Amino acid sequence: xxxxYNPRTVEEVFRDFKGRRAGIVKAxxxxxxxxxxxxxPEKENLCLYGFPSEQWEVNLPAxxxxxxxxxxxxxxxxxxxxxxxxxxxxxxxxxSDAWLLSVAFYFGARFGFDKADRKRLFNMINDLPTxxxxxxxxAKKNQKExxxxxxxxxxxxxxxxxxxxxxxxxxxxxxxxxxxxxxxxEEEEDDEDEHxxxxxxxxxxxxxxxxxxxxxxxxxxxxxxxxxxxxxxKAEHIKQYKCPACTNKRARP
Numbered sequence: 001x002x003x004x005y006n007p008r009t010v011e012e013v014f015r016d017f018k019g020r021r022a023g024i025v026k027a028x029x030x031x032x033x034x035x036x037x038x039x040x041p042e043k044e045n046l047c048l049y050g051f052p053s054e055q056w057e058v059n060l061p062a063x064x065x066x067x068x069x070x071x072x073x074x075x076x077x078x079x080x081x082x083x084x085x086x087x088x089x090x091x092x093x094x095x096s097d098a099w100l101l102s103v104a105f106y107f108g109a110r111f112g113f114d115k116a117d118r119k120r121l122f123n124m125i126n127d128l129p130t131x132x133x134x135x136x137x138x139a140k141k142n143q144k145e146x147x148x149x150x151x152x153x154x155x156x157x158x159x160x161x162x163x164x165x166x167x168x169x170x171x172x173x174x175x176x177x178x179x180x181x182x183x184x185x186e187e188e189e190d191d192e193d194e195h196x197x198x199x200x201x202x203x204x205x206x207x208x209x210x211x212x213x214x215x216x217x218x219x220x221x222x223x224x225x226x227x228x229x230x231x232x233x234k235a236e237h238i239k240q241y242k243c244p245a246c247t248n249k250r251a252r253p
Contacts, residue, residue, distance in 0.1 A: 006107070007052075010117050013107045014124045017100055020050035021131060022203050024096045027056040028089050028135045029202055030228055030244045036085070039077035046077040048092060050100070070102040086136075093132040101125070129204040137245070201243060202227035216243035 007016045027035040027048060038058040039046060049057045049072060061071050073095035080088055104125065108118055132138075198207040201221035207213065212225035212232050217240045225231060228243060235241070 006110075008107075008111045010108075010113065010121050010124070013104050013121060016052045016107070017104045017125055018128070018205075019052035019054050020103065021100055021128070022054040023050035023056040024048060024093075024100075024131055025134055025203055026054070026227075027058075028093055028096075028131065031056070032089070032244065032248055036080070039080050041077050041080050043077055045075040047072045047074055048076055048096060050096070070099065070106050072096065072099040090132060090136050093130075093135040097130045097132055100131070129199065134202065134204055198222055200224045200227055201245070214241055216246055217241050218246040219243060 007013045027050075035048075035056075035058065044060060046058050047061050049059060051057070058077075061074055062068065073092070076092050076095070079091065082088075083091075104121060105118070108121060113121065129138075198213075199205065199222075200207075200213075201216070201219075201223050203224060205224070207222070212230075212235075213222050214225055214228065214230050214235055215222050221243060223230075223243060225235070230238070230241070
């Protein structure tokens with residue numbers, strides 16, 4: 001369904017994997033309302049596709065047999081109304097994780113990756129949280145546990161500096177590297193140690209200093225602004241920021 005796009009190196013396959021993964025994570029988190037509506041149980045067998053462009057699509061399976069690429073789970077829409085929404089989304093996430101791995105290693109087999117290449121590809125993939133971990137919230141839990149064992153002094157310093165920047169709590173929390181002005185190289189190195197393993201709650205990628213981040217005031221998880229469609233200008237007008245997962249924690253009619 002993708003016009004013969006064929007990544008050939010380990011780096012290209014991993015880039016392909018990350019793009020498809022990001023698209024599916026969007027479908028199951030920030031775009032979950034649209035995804036839910038598209039998965040009408042009255043329709044035919046539907047699949048959730050993620051694309052290297054970080055886009056997603058709910059569509060019928062490929063008609064050609066065998067298909068050009070491994071196909072995702074068939075008929076995800078049929079189970080939508082037969083279980084709680086969170087359980088259904090988790091089920092789709094698990095099948096999507098399996099599909100992403102099958103596509104990545106299909107490319108690896110097709111283009112002759114040797115043992116070392118396959119191991120390197122797996123390790124690169126394994127450094128990212130699974131879609132299931134993101135959707136179920138276990139990725140957030142793991143992130144909190146990492147934060148809990150961080151140096152208490154550094155944590156206290158970061159919080160106090162954030163309060164100095166925003167004493168009235170007027171604005172939603174931005175990433176500590178956005179909110180705290182560094183005084184010298186030593187403090188910058190301390191901050192890098194403290195926040196270097198911060199993961200985006202949506203895409204699971206590590207913190208990068210050249211990107212805008214925002215923190216949910218409910219679950220206190222950090223997100224790339226672009227992943228939750230929040231710009232720095234927009235953030236200044238938000239009194240309390242709720243991430244998509246916290247916003248969607250409500251019973252559907």
